[in-house]
Amino acid sequence: MTPEAQGVLPHAPARRALGVVVPFDMELDAELWRWLPNDVDLLVTRTPFFDDVVTVEFAREVAQTRVVAEGVRSVTAGRAEAVLYACASGSFVHGRAGQEELVRAMTAAGSRDAVTTSGAIVEALGVLGIRHVSIATPYTSALSLLLGSFLNEYGVTMAGHAALGLDQRIWEVPYAQTAELIRQADAPEAEAIVVSCTNLPTYDLIAPLEAQLGKPIVTANQATMWAGLRRLGRLANGERQSLLHVPAHAELPGL
Template sequence: MTAESAGCESTAGSGHPRVPDLFVTGNIPVPPGIPLGPDPMAGIGVVVPYDMSLDRELWRWTPSDASLFLTRTPDELLPVTMEMVEKISDKELVRTTAQSLRSVHASCFAYACTSGSFVRGLGGERDIVDAMKSAGAPEAVTTSGAILEALAHLDIHRVAIATPYDEPITTRFEAFLNEAGIEVVGAAYLNLRLDIRVVPYYRTAELVRAADTAEAEAIVIACTNLPTYDLITPLEADIGKPVISANQATMWAALNRCGLGAVGPGQRLLAIAEALESDGISPPTGTLRAVE
């Protein structure tokens, strides 16, 4: 069959057929066996600290009709201390890092770092959201803002916090939650400055149990570099209350802004969101503000 009889034109002198413009514009029938597509895909641009290594965990919460585009802040080679947290949360640094995501046409940007988004209080969290929007984000959310949204969604006002950080950073997280009107009634921390990404599930489970109190309505696990995906459901069954992790809340809030639900079988935050959506009720969006 010649190129002409196949509906293609030969490129002069090359002997190779050129696909006609009609095929490119979709004005001729699709041949049998060729699927329509690709399907439309929601995109989420994710700004993470230079040491964040749980990309795969974020993907586990991501449905098949969404894609993640991750970018990292410049490497500082610092341990997880207040100095490091303040560097990675600089709003100008966040803005310039987020600019690398402009060309992927994401529907939402997420700053996936708990400590970086709470270290300067509610005002600092808003500054990071604004920095991502100034870099081209149509919608933007931070991990700490997502945690506040998750607590509001579950109507929770008293929590226990479990962190891998040292005491000063953990205390700053408590202050952030208090500023937002959330009472912290229990806390435990691992005092780690390195290798948070390799903390085993059993150690995190011990941390959560140490933080929990009878007054706590839920447990919040901080740090997007602390693995939690497979731990949430069994922990919730064990302690009988919601467990909200940093990565879970981040993906739930970001996907919500794209009109999608996160994937996490048995996780209470996601199950309640699905139940509300089936009743035609949308989850709340927007960071909580300080209680006057």
């Protein structure tokens, strides 16, 4: 006779959890979940709304440490074992010093382990041994070039660059347009292509474009989820994505 037949209820399986702080305009929560193992949850919160489009000023607004810290406090009140700040521009707009200040603020707010999207991209490039990249973004040129400056502070040079020049509704960019953007950004000297913005859909493009272009493609949401899951000692889901072949317990590069 089964335990259920005897009136004994089964125990719910143990689950892990990552906290995620996203900007108020984030539309791709569902894409983040695609990298998750079945027994890991996302506890998501948003920064407060303000009326602006995606510019350098917008990135500075969502990068305020007090705003991000408040989000961290809300998710660490639950089961979050690590907290991700899932915003690329908000974590590179103030350069390396700003990214590292965000991590300190997140830790001070209660996160046992803190990761920003831009920090995750640097971490991903480090474990892949990449020092020369092309950059593809949906941003305006002014915001896009700040990503190149940020990566340069970590010893990563920009070999190629392409940007869509958008300042709103980035989540509506179709895969075909993003694929062409990535191809335009590619350069012979680039060892990998970095695709920025957590509001730009990329999941289904990574594997086919890596096969076509013959080099790793590191995207904002992919790197964020990969780095967060590493803190749990877990691998992200995703077939034929170069970054996801890195062992979960591989040594972290110095940031």
